[in-house]
Amino acid sequence: MAVEAATQPGGATPPxxxxxxxxxxxxxxxxxxxxxxxxxxxxAERVKQIVRECPxxxxxxxxxxxxxxxxxxxxTEEVLGLMKIFRRYIEREADGLAAEGVRMRxxxxxxxxxPKLQALMAxxxxxxxxxxxxxxxxxxxxxxxDEILRATKKLAQKIASGQIDEPTQADFADCxxxxxxxxxxxxxxxxxxxxxxxxxxxxxxxxxxxxTETLWPDFSxxxxxxxxxxxxxxxxxxxxx
Numbered sequence: 305m306a307v308e309a310a311t312q313p314g315g316a317t318p319p320x321x322x323x324x325x326x327x328x329x330x331x332x333x334x335x336x337x338x339x340x341x342x343x344x345x346x347x348a349e350r351v352k353q354i355v356r357e358c359p360x361x362x363x364x365x366x367x368x369x370x371x372x373x374x375x376x377x378x379x380t381e382e383v384l385g386l387m388k389i390f391r392r393y394i395e396r397e398a399d400g401l402a403a404e405g406v407r408m409r410x411x412x413x414x415x416x417x418x419p420k421l422q423a424l425m426a427x428x429x430x431x432x433x434x435x436x437x438x439x440x441x442x443x444x445x446x447x448x449x450d451e452i453l454r455a456t457k458k459l460a461q462k463i464a465s466g467q468i469d470e471p472t473q474a475d476f477a478d479c480x481x482x483x484x485x486x487x488x489x490x491x492x493x494x495x496x497x498x499x500x501x502x503x504x505x506x507x508x509x510x511x512x513x514x515x516t517e518t519l520w521p522d523f524s525x526x527x528x529x530x531x532x533x534x535x536x537x538x539x540x541x542x543x544x545x
Contacts (some may be wrong), residue, residue, distance in 0.1 A: 405437030
């Protein structure tokens with residue numbers, strides 16, 4: 305049974321689905337004279353904290369941008385370090401996520417990822433598939449344009465095979481990595497940058513955006529709660545009046 309949406313102060317309904325571009329890990333570390341990977345490790349700890357708090361804040365779906373298709377351009381040391389952090393996160397958090405009712409899944413192309421990481425991803429997806437307290441989606445090797453291209457190819461195959469006659473928007477959405485997930489109501493980007501960086505471009509067509517100066521390792525549940533309060537004051541008309 306799905307968790308019902310909580311109510312924010314003043315009676316406003318919080319966003320059902322929050323998506324976060326977790327930016328600023330490297331800058332956080334270098335500002336302190338530390339290696340960038342220290343910032344990424346601290347950022348992973350912050351994810352754990354935000355995940356725990358989301359259900360109490362009325363958020364049922366959380367999607368985080370962990371590694372983009374463009375992030376392969378970074379140094380080999382940083383990329384390998386990030387992949388190690390991803391593996392450790394899954395290994396260490398699997399029991400806790402399962403016990404806390406979190407369903408974990410991944411979006412993005414997996415073929416370029418290390419086979420061990422792919423196996424860990426598939427394993428935790430299967431283990432937590434029945435959980436409903438929070439739906440956590442992690443975008444790894446994800447790029448919106450890449451996703452749309454892959455979805456287009458998948459849809460074309462369905463048309464060619466006769467599975468679909470006249471494709472609809474719903475048919476296309478079913479071919480995206482996020483099939484079965486509601487579109488995000490709110491997209492947050494930390495660190496002061498105001499780009500969307502190829503993150504969920506199709507799904508976020510009517511999402512509200514919030515850009516904060518706070519670097520991701522410093523982004524606390526209190527920061528999230530304040531943003532959710534502001535979201536509750538917005539008038540979402542979806543093209544209407």
